[in-house]
Amino acid sequence: MKFVDEYRDPALARALVDAILERATRPWTIMEVCGGQTHAILAHGLDALLAERVTLLHGPGCPVCVTPLETLDRALALAERGARLCSFGDMLRVPGSRGDLLGARARGGDVRVVYSPFDAVRLAAAEPDREVVFLAVGFETTAPAVAAAARWVLARDLSNFHLLVSHVRVPPALEAIAAAPGAQVEAFLAAGHVCTVMGTAEYEPIAQRHRLPVVATGFEPVDILEGVAMAVAQLEAGASRVEIQYRRAVRPEGNPAARALVDEVFEVVDRPWRGIGVVPRGGLALRGPYAALDAVTAFPALAGEAPREPAACRAGDVLRGSIRPPACPEFGRGCTPERPLGAPMVSSEGACAAYYHYRAAGGPA
Amino acid sequence: MSSPLDLDTLAAPACPLPIEDDRVTLAHGAGAGASARLFEERLWPHLANPALGARHDGAILEAGGARLAFTTDTFVVRPLEFPGGDIGSLAVHGTLNDLAMCGARPLALSCALVLEEGLALSTLERVVRSLGAAARAARVPVATGDTKVVERGKGDGVYVNTAGVGWVPEGRALRPDRVAPGDAVIVSGALGAHGAAVLSVREGLAFESSIRSDSANLSPLVEEALEAVPELHCLRDPTRGGLGAALHEVARGAACEIEIDEGAVPIEESVRAACEVLGLDPLFLASEGRLVAFAPEASAASLLDALRAHPLGRGAVQIGRVASGRPRVVLRTPMGSRRLLLLPAGEPLPRIC
Numbered sequence: 060m061k062f063v064d065e066y067r068d069p070a071l072a073r074a075l076v077d078a079i080l081e082r083a084t085r086p087w088t089i090m091e092v093c094g095g096q097t098h099a100i101l102a103h104g105l106d107a108l109l110a111e112r113v114t115l116l117h118g119p120g121c122p123v124c125v126t127p128l129e130t131l132d133r134a135l136a137l138a139e140r141g142a143r144l145c146s147f148g149d150m151l152r153v154p155g156s157r158g159d160l161l162g163a164r165a166r167g168g169d170v171r172v173v174y175s176p177f178d179a180v181r182l183a184a185a186e187p188d189r190e191v192v193f194l195a196v197g198f199e200t201t202a203p204a205v206a207a208a209a210r211w212v213l214a215r216d217l218s219n220f221h222l223l224v225s226h227v228r229v230p231p232a233l234e235a236i237a238a239a240p241g242a243q244v245e246a247f248l249a250a251g252h253v254c255t256v257m258g259t260a261e262y263e264p265i266a267q268r269h270r271l272p273v274v275a276t277g278f279e280p281v282d283i284l285e286g287v288a289m290a291v292a293q294l295e296a297g298a299s300r301v302e303i304q305y306r307r308a309v310r311p312e313g314n315p316a317a318r319a320l321v322d323e324v325f326e327v328v329d330r331p332w333r334g335i336g337v338v339p340r341g342g343l344a345l346r347g348p349y350a351a352l353d354a355v356t357a358f359p360a361l362a363g364e365a366p367r368e369p370a371a372c373r374a375g376d377v378l379r380g381s382i383r384p385p386a387c388p389e390f391g392r393g394c395t396p397e398r399p400l401g402a403p404m405v406s407s408e409g410a411c412a413a414y415y416h417y418r419a420a421g422g423p424a
Numbered sequence: 425m426s427s428p429l430d431l432d433t434l435a436a437p438a439c440p441l442p443i444e445d446d447r448v449t450l451a452h453g454a455g456a457g458a459s460a461r462l463f464e465e466r467l468w469p470h471l472a473n474p475a476l477g478a479r480h481d482g483a484i485l486e487a488g489g490a491r492l493a494f495t496t497d498t499f500v501v502r503p504l505e506f507p508g509g510d511i512g513s514l515a516v517h518g519t520l521n522d523l524a525m526c527g528a529r530p531l532a533l534s535c536a537l538v539l540e541e542g543l544a545l546s547t548l549e550r551v552v553r554s555l556g557a558a559a560r561a562a563r564v565p566v567a568t569g570d571t572k573v574v575e576r577g578k579g580d581g582v583y584v585n586t587a588g589v590g591w592v593p594e595g596r597a598l599r600p601d602r603v604a605p606g607d608a609v610i611v612s613g614a615l616g617a618h619g620a621a622v623l624s625v626r627e628g629l630a631f632e633s634s635i636r637s638d639s640a641n642l643s644p645l646v647e648e649a650l651e652a653v654p655e656l657h658c659l660r661d662p663t664r665g666g667l668g669a670a671l672h673e674v675a676r677g678a679a680c681e682i683e684i685d686e687g688a689v690p691i692e693e694s695v696r697a698a699c700e701v702l703g704l705d706p707l708f709l710a711s712e713g714r715l716v717a718f719a720p721e722a723s724a725a726s727l728l729d730a731l732r733a734h735p736l737g738r739g740a741v742q743i744g745r746v747a748s749g750r751p752r753v754v755l756r757t758p759m760g761s762r763r764l765l766l767l768p769a770g771e772p773l774p775r776i777c
Contacts, residue, residue, distance in 0.1 A: 104761025165449045
């Protein structure tokens with residue numbers, strides 16, 4: 060498959076591993092930001108190949124994982140009260156205070172998996188008497204598609220479509236991680252797809268203030284290893300620049316059309332991240348006329364009781380990179396993909412799910 | 425690694441029923457861990473008997489000195505028609521293949537239809553014509569049947585149940601417990617095309633592709649294989665739950681480890697691309713015209729020759745081997761690392777990005 064196979068070439072990967080191990084004069088700690096990168100690292104055993112010289116910390120880059128419990132509880136309440144609730148497949152197994160969306164569906168709720176927000180818009184247009192709510196989760200990556208859908212809906216005055224928005228922004232979370240007391244991170248591999256939309260300018264202040272290399276990196280094994288190699292080269296040289304590894308998709312200015320769309324529909328707000336706490340400027344909310352599409356204001360009765368996290372879940376520590384999933388006492392015991400305590404165990408980008416599914420069986424052969 | 429981890433507790437079921445304690449969810453129908461536990465814990469205790477206990481695709485019954493294979497399957501595919509097939513041909517192929525996996529030659533099929541009020545008779549006609557054509561092509565009569573109608577909204581147009589009876593010739597014994605360390609693991613061709621074809625036309629998920637279902641009657645291919653390699657140990661058709669679920673069932677039945685060379689598993693380019701886009705693992709996508717064979721290493725070459733000589737087995741290839749060890753499935757990745765292949769928790773869901 061073009062654009063995939065060449066980035067999974069074992070010989071190329073091996074050469075990069077050798078180059079990194081040779082270049083590193085001491086152990087370095089690098090955080091890959093995106094859960095998609097975490098999954099690739101575990102699936103291909105890259106962490107084991109680099110272990111001698113590079114420790115990979117897994118970052119908060121799983122939008123499903125950081126979607127606030129309160130938002131998920133609202134989605135459950137909407138589904139239970141007759142709305143047609145649409146979201147990406149990942150969200151359906153994420154545990155809320157009172158079960159998950161798949162369970163709500165089993166109890167009669169109308170919960171749909173869609174692949175694009177426009178699929179949800181189409182459902183709303185087809186049945187004008189039926190309330191359709193799209194649970195909009197994701198980083199800056201998925202925000203433009205939701206913004207485009209919001210614009211379409213507003214322009215056509217579709218009154219039965221609302222958005223439950225939990226869009227989050229990556230740079231403020233990296234700032235919080237780098238600024239935290241005792242932070243172990245020495246370099247970031249930024250999420251390539253986020254940078255494809257937003258560009259790399261937002262990372263310059265983080266790189267300068269904390270003297271950290273930031274490399275916008277892709278998601279295939281060769282991408283990740285090249286990103287690590289670029290970060291290690293900077294670390295060894297004492298540099299702290301923003302660089303782009305994922306050159307086939309990322310330009311420094313990002314995608315101006317997509318950014319303009321996001322700016323038109325959303326404004327930057329403080330946002331609680333599940334497991335992490337309030338991240339200043341860490342979220343996007345509907346702005347101006349688009350606020351009319353907000354499901355929270357359209358259905359205020361849904362606030363309900365305060366959400367509760369299972370006490371034993373250490374998702375927050377995992378998302379901040381403070382611990383790796385197997386260090387959680389519940390990992391693989393009280394918490395499995397079938398009976399999760401926290402979102403990282405079920406999301407396709409969750410670090411706990413990555414460890415659970417890809418645990419090396421006997422190490423490299 | 426911060427704490428030691430027992431891989432085998434990970435691979436084992438950790439809870440009695442997933443997600444919801446008191447209700448059936450779609451995870452129970454996905455052909456992975458939850459389906460197995462629904463059977464073990466909720467059905468088996470009330471139905472236990474030796475034939476069912478063999479946990480094969482079909483039961484082997486003895487009558488008048490002959491061995492008969494008996495199997496049933498219900499088809500609830502949505503949409504009813506998909507590239508490369510429809511629910512009618514699928515209902516014939518699925519049940520014939522279950523008989524073939526027992527080494528049985530098909531004698532007759534039954535067909536029960538559950539029709540939803542409001543279904544267009546032209547749709548029903550197309551489905552049944554296709555069902556009849558598939559049965560005729562296999563030279564197996566639909567010998568008995570039943571039709572029920574349910575109220576609008578209580579069904580997805582048509583549900584089809586077929587049962588099949590077949591005769592198992594003397595000397596054939598295809599069972600997971602015959603699989604032994606050293607056995608070669610062979611597939612008859614590229615996997616996952618059926619699952620990908622159905623997804624490609626599913627409401628809310630449709631994407632343009634040239635993928636066609638691989639749905640086919642495997643009986644003739646199995647006859648060729650058994651002719652060439654009578655010592656074959658076990659056959660499985662990787663339907664619901666895909667190759668991953670089939671390998672887990674055999675690993676458990678054989679009490680052996682199965683090691684798969686990930687790079688050797690044949691998957692068509694278009695199916696791989698669809699999986700990349702949707703975030704699905706092709707190892708868990710259904711095939712409806714492929715088989716996985718377990719045979720002694722010494723017979724692997726003749727089995728491959730026999731399979732490749734038949735149109736349905738042209739893409740046959742060895743993907744791994746059986747090893748001694750605890751029942752689990754290990755993948756050797758192209759990067760040279762080894763990892764466990766675990767069953768997904770439920771229905772495969774397309775991911776966010």
